[in-house]
Amino acid sequence: MTTDVHQLDDGAWISVNDSREVNVSDLWLLARSDFCGCETTDFLAEGFVKVGVDYPDIQARIAGQCIACGESGVTDWLTVGRVVDPDSGEFYGVVHESVHFPEKRTRLARPEE
């Protein structure tokens, strides 16, 4: 089955196969990111702006700010979890408190339908 991903309620959360999986208000640690000047960005997720699938990764660009320096903006693509087996559709979220590496996409994620 196709993995169905979208953001809802003004970007409050990410739905994966009609299940609420990732919420705003969590803190994410971002490394090797040009989001701000901090060595590690202590990033508060305030809204999911774009979502996509880059199998098996579920990815998002998130609006928010670094709570250390105050820089705000939208991240590059971040992996927020994985659906390893599209048939089962089961979502495995990443641990947001771990260190994450946002990446610039060279190809587009599957566009929202």
Added chain:
Amino acid sequence: MPSKVEKWKDEVYGNEIREHLMEFAEQGWDAIPEDEHDAWFERFKWWGLYHQRSGQESYFMMRIGTPNGVIKPGQLEVIGEIAKEYATGPVDNPEFGEAYCDWTTRQSIQLHWIKLEDIPEIFEKLEAVGLGTQQACGDSWRNIVGCPVAGKDKHEHVDAWPVAEDLHETFKGNDDYSNLPRKWKVAIAGCDEGCGQGDINDLAFEPAEKDGELGFNVRIGGGLSRKEPRLARDIDVWVPPEQAADVAHGMSSLFRDYGDREDRFNARIKFLMDEWGPEKMRSVLQEEYVDFELPTAGEDMRDQYSYNTGSQDGHNDHVGIHEQKDGNYYVGLNVLVGRMGADDVLELAELADEYGSGEVRLTQRQNIIVTDVPEENLDEFTSEPLLENYSPDPSPFMRGSIACTGTEYCSLSIVETKNRQVRYARWLKDNVELPEDHKDFHIHLSGCTASCAQPQIADVSLRGMKTRKDGEPVEALDIGLGGGLGDDPRFADWVEMRVPADEVPGAIKNLVNNFEDAREDGETFRDFVEDRDEETLAEMVEPEETDYHDPYMHNTKMTWYPYAEDDDMQSSPAPTDGSGEPLPSDD
């Protein structure tokens, strides 16, 4: 490419949702196919039902739209009864008990913990007294706001209540406007105090005189959400009351046809106004959507506006006892953060019947007004014990407090809000002295940038954030100052960011003291802020721990319910069946 929400709306939207909703309610929560949850929950909003946040699955917030905040005789009792019978969750709220009503900043009513299975009964009870939830949420004409004492107010020049009622009747359930690109918020007021707050609405009708005739000037494109606040802009149009609906038809058709359906973040008409400007907006309205020549704007009354202006002169709210034009009085009661226990609602319904006409009205400052009280009843009414908690003469910190729903129920919020603001207001009342001439001091707490508590138009604006304290993540607030409406509306300057929530009362205390020390004689807080740069103001806000205790410093969003003894997400009883019993999990 149209957004996914647009695709769902193309399939089923508007009035027809009700039939499906009733079928699901009949069969129970499990009847909603799991792979259609998102689509149906998006659609249910149109009927005033908002699926509560993560950890509270199967429970809904229900919004009842009361145009202009008017609750007619007999309706408040039904609202209280419904809250008591159906709006109870698995755990009580420590400040407000097991059942309560929220009066909102758009003069509506919100109930929480509503179960799908109870909706048909609730609809029946509401509709039996002329109330409803239709279009209370969703991409449609929302509840129309306005001066809550329209038709009664001595400051009124045009009675906007019949116009508001006509717009409500015309646009509720109207298939031509049932599927707009996004929400459509309308304000209409006929008084010279500005209490319609038209400046922050998509479409505003404001009182104005043209060639000796009273009618409305039209403004378009206001709104506060998403760090993109806009004031509605004057499109140089005046309408007489009998043509207000024609212009409303035209403007909402224009929005329906030209609004952005590909990007919901860009869909509100404020963004179309950014793109077009008021002149093009007017010319497209004239050329494509109305069949009469639009008169140019009349002479407005904005220089007399006092509502939520920080002017300390005239009505900044509707709290207090005020004479109506018929010689009776309205008594504006302060409802701290807009939340009122169901038993109190029922008692107030009785009191409104006994001392007034039975009618009450909701304000955009989350308060409630008992109207039509004869002078001879005032003393006895205001001596009622209930009014000790809902005072017509409260502390400025109590009457000035507004808070949104917050993480208790809302998916978007970053922090806990209502209970926190209750604790803030009580602490400030006990510990902070405002200058003698400041009877109004507005503090608005919004849990996120959606700005449901209208933080940008308060003396002190608080917006949900996070920070670290001793290395640990804690709930925090950004602090803004000096916002307000009026002839010269102004959004707050955000001067101090990411203040740990337990240091905010100390910050406000220091700010007020610094203001008192540095102000010139008679200078209002709002003028004081306007005359100073952000750096100077930031120095006056000195966050500080005090004896204020904040029990919600942890990440309340990670809980299933912040006030549960065992608040761990895994301990949630949701989803539940129609009797509130947990349903078996798939795991």
